[in-house]
Amino acid sequence: MAFNHLPAAMHDALGPLSVTPVTHSVPMAKNLRPNRPPESGETRPSPGVVLARLAAGAGRAARITHTEHLPPRPGRHASWPDRIRPEVINAIQQAGIDRPWAHQAVAAEHALAGESVVISTGTASGKSLAYLAPALTALLDGSEAPNGRGATTLYLAPTKALAADQCRAVKELAAPLGNRIRPAVYDGDTPFEEREWVRQYATYVLTNPDMLHRGILPSHPRWSSFLRALRYVVIDECHTYRGVFGSHVAQVLRRLRRICARYGADPVFLLASATAAEPSVAAERLTGLPVQEVSDDASPRGELVFALWEPPLTELHGEKGAPVRRTATAETADLLTDLTVQGIRTVAFVRSRRGAELISLITKERLAEVDRSLPRRVAAYRGGYLPEERRALERALHSGELLGLAATTALELGVDVSGLDAVVIAGYPGTRASLWQQAGRAGRSGGGALAVLVARDDPLDTYLVHHPEALFHQPVESTVLDPDNPYVLTPHLCAAAAELPLTEDDLQLFGPAAADLMPQLVAARLLRRRPTGWHWTRRERAADLTDIRGESGPPVQIVEAATGRLLGTVDESAAHTTVHEGAVHLHQGRSYLVRQLDLADPHGAVALVEEANPPYSTTARDTTAITVLATDTEVPWGDGRLCFGSVEVTNQVVSFLRRKLITGEVLGETKLDLPARTLRTRAVWWTVTEDQLDAARVNPEQLGGALHAAEHASIGMLPLFATCDRWDIGGVSVPLHPDTLLPTVFVYDGHPGGAGFAERAFHTARGWLAATREAIAACECEAGCPSCIQSPKCGNGNEPLHKRAAVRLLTELLKGAPLSTE
DSSP, rough: OOEOOOTTTTTOOOOOOOOOEEOOOOOOOOOSSSOOOOOOTTOOOOOHHHHHTTSTTTTTTTGGEEHHHHHOBBOBBBOOOOOHHHHHHHHHHHTOOOOOBBBHHHHHHHHHTTOEEEOOOTTTTOHHHHHHHHHHHHHHHTTTSSSSSSSSSEEEEESSHHHHHHHHHHHHGGGGGGGOOEEEEEESSHHHHHHHHHHHSSEEEOOHHOOOOOOOOTTTGGHHHHHTTEEEEEEEGGGOOOOOHHHHHHHHHHHHHHHHHHTTOOOEEEESSSSSHHHEEEEEEHHSSEEEEEEOOSOOOOOEEEEEEOEEEEEEOOGGOEEEEEOOHHHHHHHHHHHHHOOOOOOEEEHHHHHHHHHHHHHHHHHHHHHHHTTEEEEEEESSSOHHHHHHHHHHHHHHHSSSSEHHHHHHHOOOOOOEEEEEEEEEESSSHHHHHHTSOOOTTOOOOOEEEEEHHHHHHHHHHHHHHHHHHHHOBOOOTTTTTHHHHHHHHHHHHHHHHHHHHHHHHTTHHHHHHHHHHHHHTTTEETTTTEEOOOOOOOOGGGGOOOOOOSSEEEEEETOOOOEEOOOOHHHHHHTTHHHHHHEEEEEEEEEEEESTTOOOOOEEEEOOOOSSSEEEEEEEEEEEEEEEEEETTTTTEEEEEEEEEEEEEEEEEEEEEOOOOEEEEEOOOOOOOEEEEEEEEEEEEHHHHHHOOOHHHHHHHHHHHHHOOOOOGGGGGGSSSSGEEEEESSSSSSSSSSSSEEEESTTTOSSSSHHHHOOOHHHHHHHHHHHHHHHHSSOOOOOOOTTTTTTTTOSOHHHHHHHHHHHHHHHHHOOOOO
């Protein structure tokens, strides 16, 4: 029997204070606007005072396991380069910014010299201004050309919300420059009647990689005048382009460079990133170009108090009688309620859409008991909302109408919010870079800020709140992406051939793997070779061969059955787990039950829902099988083996659990009949022999539980060693696998073709599995709990699990571990 843990691509899931001064640089959030003082009559308590108030309740102080204090830091000014136009400097000064920070001036100098540059400094360090100053200068120079469009800039953001917010900021900054600067958003929300104007007249076009891939590049003749004049390409929040998504974006950018060259343009790339390890290396891999690095942050920083918060154990018991902690959802809702009552402007970041809705709902209910005017000042913000709903929420945030917001990462990169006082993070977001990005949303007005990380009942979260050095004394992660992944590269070669026939010279642009793939594409009759190059042969659009976010199909529409009203959408890959029949769907404080999921509707997949008020949430369960396709590398671990290679994963959602909203207590399970799905990807796996099992005193009755427990915990710990979220990866453990003929644990990338996470696990396996063993052994529970070996998404109901046998097995395995597999 195999035991499994599925990734999000196929399974979308929900002490005394110790003050330690530190001096390392920590990012704060981006802001074009000058720091504003508190509004008239507004008195903001210090972050330490706010935290003390939160800790004042019964038993609250004991929940704070650690407090980190980051002292304020002064800024270092410089002068703008001489080539920045005086009108641009004047506009910046009218916005309240007299002089640039030193890193802004250095980045602008590189841009003006025609050198691609990545500015990797903390949030709120003014990265936007660093690329806007040279871009606006180029646009003004171009406006003096005979046709008035002698230079253009293309801005790419990972989210529509960020592009819309940046467009507002550019318009404000460029207002003194008149109509010589014409910014416009071009994305899926842009009305069709406006799109032609954007193509013909806009000089600063803000879009996203998806629209570049599907809309702009396939229609490049209609964009010829814009592309011919393209001077700069701005890639904002470039650290988000990692894994499979980042690999796709890297190939989209190579297609852009190729089309620009066709029109005689050679744009300079200006990249902005939150603090990341080796930013120039990641930027060069993303763009395929040499990139200068600016990472010495000269901006000032206000005081930050960062608390680690562990919810208490409850009297409830979960599966196998394991103790249950209070959920991070309930704890975060309490904190958001308390902060809102105090008038502290707060964003609570939540990992799932459902979690954001639930925290908003609970907070509103509790605020109504205090003051009936307060619930309207709290809302949820997540992906899947209709465009008009997102825009209304963004306006309410900017105006200060909203005091509290429960948001997914759609807001982490989405909106430039001034004046936030606090951030509550419901569960470790998967990487230190993302953690600091979210924490940096507070304190953007220059004052002090409070950040609170609320631990989920999860091995990694539990480990981190008791090992603060893993958060505060480790560098942020490197960005992992692989443009040569054949599953990524193949559709982009087809898309490029459809845009312009591919030549031998073009193949070098797309990387060393491109030439080997061309005969396969010809054999598959996707491309045809002619004297002028390789041509696309099909009638359908080549750009539709792939979704660059790996969502595997058009979104599923969520429709209210009684009225036909569209509530929103969900990714097709998540439909089986989130909108199956009987699932609870939350939307803007209202709950709905899914009555029917129709993925075969000729007009588009649809989930029909009706409003209801069930006292529970739902969680899907699944089964998984795995087959080894090829072993690329293996090394001995004692008598066992550590391997890396290609696998095929077959998954099927088979049932769902109903859980009480606040406590998470399981109320029942309902069977489902949904088709299986397959995934070809990359995996790391390890085997053990009978001799090793004997040495570890693991008998046959304990073996399945030991492997299963080690699998769960290792998945939970991998984000410390690879730039991933635990939902990006999956796992299977088998007491006797047919391909290895030994007890085997697999951990695999949850994306077609792989994402680099399993490969990183292979190369850091000694440290990764040692931390896994420590996390299990250090947990105070008797037989295993969600803090160590239980998984919230286990397809086997966390059965069987054997905590002590897992510790012994990992101890024995690590005895034979090589010092390095790098």
